[in-house]
Amino acid sequence: MMGRAALLTTLLILVSCHVALGWTGKVVRVIDGDTIVVQKGQQKSRVRLYGIDCPERAQRFGSVATAYASSMADQMTVEVTPLDQDRYGRIVALIAPENGGLTLNGLLVKKGLAWTYDRYCGRSFCSRWRKWEKDARKSKVGLWAQKRPVAPWEYRHKH
Numbered sequence: 001m002m003g004r005a006a007l008l009t010t011l012l013i014l015v016s017c018h019v020a021l022g023w024t025g026k027v028v029r030v031i032d033g034d035t036i037v038v039q040k041g042q043q044k045s046r047v048r049l050y051g052i053d054c055p056e057r058a059q060r061f062g063s064v065a066t067a068y069a070s071s072m073a074d075q076m077t078v079e080v081t082p083l084d085q086d087r088y089g090r091i092v093a094l095i096a097p098e099n100g101g102l103t104l105n106g107l108l109v110k111k112g113l114a115w116t117y118d119r120y121c122g123r124s125f126c127s128r129w130r131k132w133e134k135d136a137r138k139s140k141v142g143l144w145a146q147k148r149p150v151a152p153w154e155y156r157h158k159h
Contacts, residue, residue, distance in 0.1 A: 022082070024040070024078070024080070026038065026075065027075060027078055028044065030069045031046070032062065033062065036049070038078065047092075047093050048091070051120060052114040052116060052117055053152045059150065078096060078104075079095070081096070112140075112142020112145075116129040116130050118130075
């Protein structure tokens with residue numbers, strides 16, 4: 001019989017392996033700019049894009065970010081690289097085209113449709129996204145064309 005501690009350790013290892021392994025699936029729904037649903041076989045998974053935060057639907061550029069994410073990923077086969085799981089049970093991941101290329105996460109930042117979410121972006125590639133955000137701000141691309149864009153986390157706090 002396996003002891004409680006050994007069973008817990010085994011479960012933690014299995015969950016960690018599940019989070020760390022990449023997989024391929026088809027984007028079947030774009031919920032908003034930074035949340036999509038990816039289907040692998042019969043399994044559908046809600047995926048939150050790692051390290052970024054797009055404007056909320058009710059915010060200016062929220063629908064633009066969603067439309068861009070749809071144009072880049074909806075009904076396409078993508079590589080999902082899970083990095084975490086959030087408090088809502090969503091997989092938090094990098095999403096890239098099946099055949100390689102820039103992640104949807106990074107593209108949204110580069111196009112001025114998302115903030116790099118510093119609070120949750122601690123990987124080495126986040127510094128590249130921060131540079132892209134800085135460039136988009138300087139060029140007034142996307143949401144940075146606004147005089148005072150409100151970060152989504154500030155918007156959620158107020159509403």
